Amino acid sequence: MQLVTAAEMQKIDNYTVETIGMPQDVLIERAAMAVLEVIGAGHFNLEHILVLAGLGNNGADGVAIARLLYAQGFNVSLQFVGNVARAKDTVQRQLAIIEKHGLVRAEKSDFNQATLIIDAIFGTGLNNILPEGLQKMIKAANHIEKAVIAVDTPTGIDATTGEVRGAALKAHTTVTFGYNKIGLTQKVGGYLSGHVVVKDIGLLTPADMTFSQPERLENDTTD
Ligand SMILES: NC(=O)C1=CN([C@@H]2O[C@H](COP(=O)(O)OP(=O)(O)OC[C@H]3O[C@@H](n4cnc5c(N)ncnc54)[C@H](O)[C@@H]3O)[C@@H](O)[C@H]2O)[C@@H](O)CC1
Numbered sequence: 001m002q003l004v005t006a007a008e009m010q011k012i013d014n015y016t017v018e019t020i021g022m023p024q025d026v027l028i029e030r031a032a033m034a035v036l037e038v039i040g041a042g043h044f045n046l047e048h049i050l051v052l053a054g055l056g057n058n059g060a061d062g063v064a065i066a067r068l069l070y071a072q073g074f075n076v077s078l079q080f081v082g083n084v085a086r087a088k089d090t091v092q093r094q095l096a097i098i099e100k101h102g103l104v105r106a107e108k109s110d111f112n113q114a115t116l117i118i119d120a121i122f123g124t125g126l127n128n129i130l131p132e133g134l135q136k137m138i139k140a141a142n143h144i145e146k147a148v149i150a151v152d153t154p155t156g157i158d159a160t161t162g163e164v165r166g167a168a169l170k171a172h173t174t175v176t177f178g179y180n181k182i183g184l185t186q187k188v189g190g191y192l193s194g195h196v197v198v199k200d201i202g203l204l205t206p207a208d209m210t211f212s213q214p215e216r217l218e219n220d221t222t223d
């Protein structure tokens, strides 16, 4: 299996979108569909699904996931973390769709009511310690031990090193896109990611791509 750093994943994302010309919204839709597959295949309690979304592409995946769940008739709440006015274009486009679709954003989340939490706050774009308010929220969410599915990476885990950036939302399952990330296999990140499922969403790798960590065979147990 090939493991990648956050920077390598960003290079692959950029190549797919900028060089190949795959629309980002297509990748977001495929990412959301991949997460729905994992939700459907698991034994999660789907009575009340809470989607926590950030302001970048990880958040855009989250809005698309909430929309697909809503369209299937699930009881879903979508809550943003951060000021939506500052969200990336990809998020704004997803928001414009759900507005017409009828899914209303929740102003405040009730963790106690949720039977499943979808973590789409930060993914491979995480580059700093989490804001203090978010750290508090994450610690409170970890405390009540709800089932969490992380989108691409658990929020707060550095995808390259597996270190916790202030606080991290513990996942039961992490659905990661394209390649598994080194940080989801090492240190605390390995534990907090739970069961990691790698999903193909149509990302394309440049032919001359080099990776910092050599590919390992599935049954290779050497370090
Ligand atoms: N780029 C693409 O083409 C695709 C990206 N995808 C998703 O997009 C994610 C990466 O998206 P982004 O690069 O937009 O990044 P994120 O959505 O992970 O983060 C959003 C932004 O938050 C800011 N940020 C980082 N750390 C912060 C901190 N500690 N406190 C406050 N703000 C902080 C950064 O400006 C970052 O770009 C992936 O994990 C994946 O889920 C998928 O939708 C597939 C396609």
Ligand SMILES: [K+]
Pocket: 058, 119, 120, 121, 122, 123, 150, 151, 152, 153, 154, 155
């Ligand atoms: K996430």
